[in-house]
Amino acid sequence: MASLDDLKKRIASVKSTQKITKAMKMVAAAKLRKAQESAEKGRPYSEKMNNVILNLSSGISDKENAPKLLAGTGQDKVHLCVVMTSDRGLCGGFNSNIIKKAKSYFSKILDENKELKIITVGSKGNDQLKRIYGDKIIENISFKESKNANYFDADKVGKIIIEKFEAGEFDVCTIFYNKFKNVITQIPQAQQIIPLNDEGNENSSDESYEFEPDEDEILSNLLPKNISTQIFKAMLENSASEQGSRMSAMDNATRNAGEMVDKLTIEYNRSRQAAITKELIEIISGAESL
Amino acid sequence: MSEEFKIEIVNPEKSFLVKEDVSEVVVPAFEGEMGILKDHISIISFLKPGIIKVSSKSGDENYYVEDGIVEFKNNNLSILTSSIYNLSDMDKSVQQDLLKKAKEEAGKLDINDQTKYLVDQKIEVLKTLN
Numbered sequence: 001m002a003s004l005d006d007l008k009k010r011i012a013s014v015k016s017t018q019k020i021t022k023a024m025k026m027v028a029a030a031k032l033r034k035a036q037e038s039a040e041k042g043r044p045y046s047e048k049m050n051n052v053i054l055n056l057s058s059g060i061s062d063k064e065n066a067p068k069l070l071a072g073t074g075q076d077k078v079h080l081c082v083v084m085t086s087d088r089g090l091c092g093g094f095n096s097n098i099i100k101k102a103k104s105y106f107s108k109i110l111d112e113n114k115e116l117k118i119i120t121v122g123s124k125g126n127d128q129l130k131r132i133y134g135d136k137i138i139e140n141i142s143f144k145e146s147k148n149a150n151y152f153d154a155d156k157v158g159k160i161i162i163e164k165f166e167a168g169e170f171d172v173c174t175i176f177y178n179k180f181k182n183v184i185t186q187i188p189q190a191q192q193i194i195p196l197n198d199e200g201n202e203n204s205s206d207e208s209y210e211f212e213p214d215e216d217e218i219l220s221n222l223l224p225k226n227i228s229t230q231i232f233k234a235m236l237e238n239s240a241s242e243q244g245s246r247m248s249a250m251d252n253a254t255r256n257a258g259e260m261v262d263k264l265t266i267e268y269n270r271s272r273q274a275a276i277t278k279e280l281i282e283i284i285s286g287a288e289s290l
Numbered sequence: 291m292s293e294e295f296k297i298e299i300v301n302p303e304k305s306f307l308v309k310e311d312v313s314e315v316v317v318p319a320f321e322g323e324m325g326i327l328k329d330h331i332s333i334i335s336f337l338k339p340g341i342i343k344v345s346s347k348s349g350d351e352n353y354y355v356e357d358g359i360v361e362f363k364n365n366n367l368s369i370l371t372s373s374i375y376n377l378s379d380m381d382k383s384v385q386q387d388l389l390k391k392a393k394e395e396a397g398k399l400d401i402n403d404q405t406k407y408l409v410d411q412k413i414e415v416l417k418t419l420n
Contacts, residue, residue: 041304
């Protein structure tokens with residue numbers, strides 16, 4: 001059995017860990033509120049953008065000459081996957097969930113003998129993926145300096161993707177991120193952004209629009225922006241998910257630490273009592289023998 | 291009957307401006323300034339750098355934008371833009387910053403005609419602000 005001193009030290013160390021996890025939970029909760037708010041505020045933009053593009057693409061008569069960002073290259077050989085994770089750990093299954101989703105997608109692609117290219121956003125994803133897919137990662141982007149997800153960063157990622165697309169480096173682009181449902185549930189998502197998947201979202205009105213300049217020109221201007229917008233949306237969802245996930249992970253950790261302290265305290269008291277009893281027995285039996 | 295319609299300006303971070311009682315909006319559309327009144331035909335267009343002028347009962351407001359998309363439908367005007375500034379509380383230093391950036395961009399050799407046009411436009415508008 002551990003000595004009294006050892007137990008005391010362990011109790012103290014678990015308690016101080018508990019303090020840290022508790023503080024992290026508080027911080028995550030505060031950040032979560034902010035992140036959730038900005039995720040909600042960011043939604044109208046991406047929704048409107050989607051609507052406009054839907055309206056536009058339904059207006060395009062000549063599907064074959066549609067911009068490639070919308071229709072794709074007509075091939076399906078090289079897949080680019082953008083895996084978006086966090087830069088910090090201690091957030092429960094947040095990063096592993098995205099990675100798991102991405103990995104299953106990767107193996108599917110590789111099984112079909114297609115080429116795979118990976119861009120990681122956030123250092124945690126890069127850490128986990130580079131062991132197995134190190135040779136496939138073509139770029140690693142990290143925004144450690146920026147505190148909150150901002151459009152400027154998203155635009156940077158978007159520009160990189162478009163540049164690569166225009167250079168003919170890939171045919172299909174998919175982004176991986178966690179969609180924020182609520183504090184305990186985040187759903188890992190795979191969303192194809194090139195070519196654009198108009199997932200049967202046919203609520204576009206029949207109303208005809210006037211275009212100025214023509215559809216093609218507006219589309220070719222709009223589509224690159226849409227990429228950045230989708231990435232920004234993913235970043236916002238991700239940051240809300242990260243904080244939510246961290247909050248529940250730290251909540252669990254705090255509770256576990258509490259249980260551990262209780263258990264250790266009982267053990268401590270028990271062995272202290274045992275020591276006292278032992279001492280008493282020794283004294284009594286010593287007195288009797290006289 | 292009222293001659294008012296609804297305007298909504300959104301940027302990626304939030305809804306920038308929502309107003310229900312707008313009587314006229316002038317936007318710097320790509321092919322020239324465009325005034326929008328109530329019951330305008332449904333239209334989609336995109337913006338070049340310039341000034342958006344919003345007239346309503348409570349007075350005129352001016353916003354500087356660098357890019358964006360306008361959509362007008364059923365007397366709802368939506369403007370999507372990634373960079374918008376309210377002119378009345380726009381700092382001189384912000385203007386100078388933007389002007390400097392634009393000039394740097396214009397100095398690059400490898401830009402195509404369209405971006406060149408947009409950047410020149412930006413510089414011109416920014417200059418008039420000062």
